Amino acid sequence: MTSSTPKLQHPFSDHGTISPPPSPFSDSEWPVIPTDELGMIADDESTTAKATTSRVATKGKNKAKPARRKITYISRHFADRDGTTQDKTASRRAVAHDANTLIPSSAERLLPITPPVTPARPHQRVYYGINIDELSSDSDLTDVPDDIGPDPFLQREKPSSAKVQAIKTKTTKARRPTKSPYFPHPHKHRPTFLSTLPFPPLSHEHFGLMQERLAHDPFRLLIATIFLNKTPGERAMPVFYQLMSRYPTPLDLANAEVSDITTIIYGLGFQNQRARKCVAMAKVWIERPPQCGRRYKKLNYPLKGDGKDVGNDEFINDIDGRVAWEISHLPGLGPYSHDSWRMFCRDKLRGVAESWNGEGTAEKQNFEPEWKRVIPLDKELRAWLTWMWMKEGWVWNKETGHRTKASEEMMEMARDGGVVVEEKDSNHLVVKQIEEERVADLKAEKKVDRTAGDYLPASSGG
Template sequence: MSPPAKSRKILEELDLSSDSSLSDPPSDLDLDLDDDLALYPTPKISPSKSPHFLPPESASGPRTPVKHTKFLEPEISKDPRPKRPKISPYFPNSPDPPQSCLPFPPIDAPSFGLVQEQLAHEPFKLLIATIFLNRTRGGVALPVLFKVFERYPTIHAMASADLTELVSMIRCLGFQNQRAKKCIGIAQLWQTDPPVKSKRYRKIHYPKKLDGRDVPADEYLDDEDPRAAWEIAHLPGVGAYSLDSWRIFCRDELRGLAKDWKGTDSDVHGFVPEWKSVLPQDKELRAYLTWMWLKEGWVWDCHSGDLTPAGEKTLRAARRDGVAHEEDGNWVLQTSPVKKAPNGLHVMD
């Protein structure tokens, strides 16, 4: 079973591939080797001035060895000027850089605060959001994202967008040509070949290395096939971050297994929400899953997916507003409450 020819034509016209993403070096910023050499040309060495050059043999006879020139070592001053220390001995060493930290809402809060939660029932907009957020801080990307949604509120509007206008709107994000092409490409392909249940496409090396290599590029799989493939992997610009976000927040609803990613109103026997099987690389998605697992009383390891029962101290911290710090990719809740000292500084109990 292969995708329609019309879908393949859309990708070719926009010079896009469903296997590309912003996680890979964007094509509008790539430099060819020849460009690098033009910017940083290799200095030319005259053969006659090279001490190791032997002139080629001529028709008149064998080449004559060249006498090597002896190069003298430069003289070093006997009394070099002492160097001043770079770090003042009168001040203590500066502390190590602070660890990455994130605020954590209580586990009974209605949401964690990710934009994906807000767009979970609009999978097209969620994918566009992941393209905007990839390699860009949310504080920069989200205001631009919602302006774009105001200008292009529907899939049809985005599919008909003027590329130059869209590039101009998102220029401040960087990679604007790549992002704009992929937004338009996703919309156009969504109209002709939207994501549906039982049509799964390959994504090379996702979720694990070598996954997808056993699936032909121009075919899709049904739900009975055990090979790794995904309902949105044929869309341009869908990389690991987009797939992780979509699997966590949208896949169960698309497949008709539940009304949302939390498993609401699921009547499937033994149903396990998709988010429980995702091991994302993105820090915020990892933080979100850490929070979701704490809701169920577990401490989750982001590398292996292993679960450990959360202790009472951790659960007490999870029930109040708190802060988590990163340790080897995992988010660990600060279990001691933060209080304000009389001098205005924050201290730990």
């Protein structure tokens, strides 16, 4: 190297700089690899001379660079059994610049080409007279030799695309639950009629409803209607009596914890909602109990559109002709609660009678009790109205409230009692004559529905 070569600082030297070792060759002595016109390694002397002359001509140029050595590749696709490569001279190929094809050199053209050594086939595996090596994994399974028996794949039928699509549609279709978790055994109506209730003889004083026994206590009557909503009396009334025994007054129920009430009525379903309604109704009852001359809005009761002309916080007096009711400000009361209260409690609240049937009125013949203007949807209330109108000799239409004169045959049948049947296609309830003793047997056999009043203790009617 010349003196112009920069000196390097050794990181561990204490004497300054050191020089790298001199090269054993000068610039003119570097070996030159001869190449032919195609850039390949030359094999003849003429090509070597041309490469030497070209190298000497470019020696004086400082920026000239020596010709780059061409890279050669040796094929390793064919190897001996011991892993060594085949003859390097026979397998050497050069990569052309202008094409992706392999071009052999002139020296390689003169050498014989040695074919790759084919490995020996392993010992044939023959089981039960069948060479299993002839059945390769990529062979066509439809061309199985006949000597191994029938083709088992021909007996199977692949499902068509239409069948597969139908199966996918059936299995992926989401289904909505059809059973309520709160009512695992819903009441199923009989095929020919909706309900069958005992029909007492016309001479009896009471029909047997819960409302008759709680008419003297409007607060408890309304609480009972909350429990009877979507729940049969045999389940609702024992729980109702248990709650009233623990919280006998509206003040006691208003101060109760909702969680405590939920524990008592848990078996009825909707326990959280019912418990909140009971506590809320008791609190409003204490603050604003029902009063005569103060009627509140109840939207769409009893007919659709009723109550739209009354404000939410407005109350109207009895002179106002708009439709409103004295208990509609109490939370949690629906049409069934309003029907029950009107039929058994409203006349006494308004002071026009001492009881629900006009008792205590001076002009009883011209007095019309509130129950005669009610058209309920509940089956027990409908049966009660049928019985009450039959006492006066009328057949009552459960859909319109109209009445027609009952025949003597119908009256004779109703006098001895029996059962009242609500048919699907009939506008009035049908009375069927059955002996009173037989009605008790039918109730025990659950062929006749029992009223909610049957499940009240005797003391609750005091």
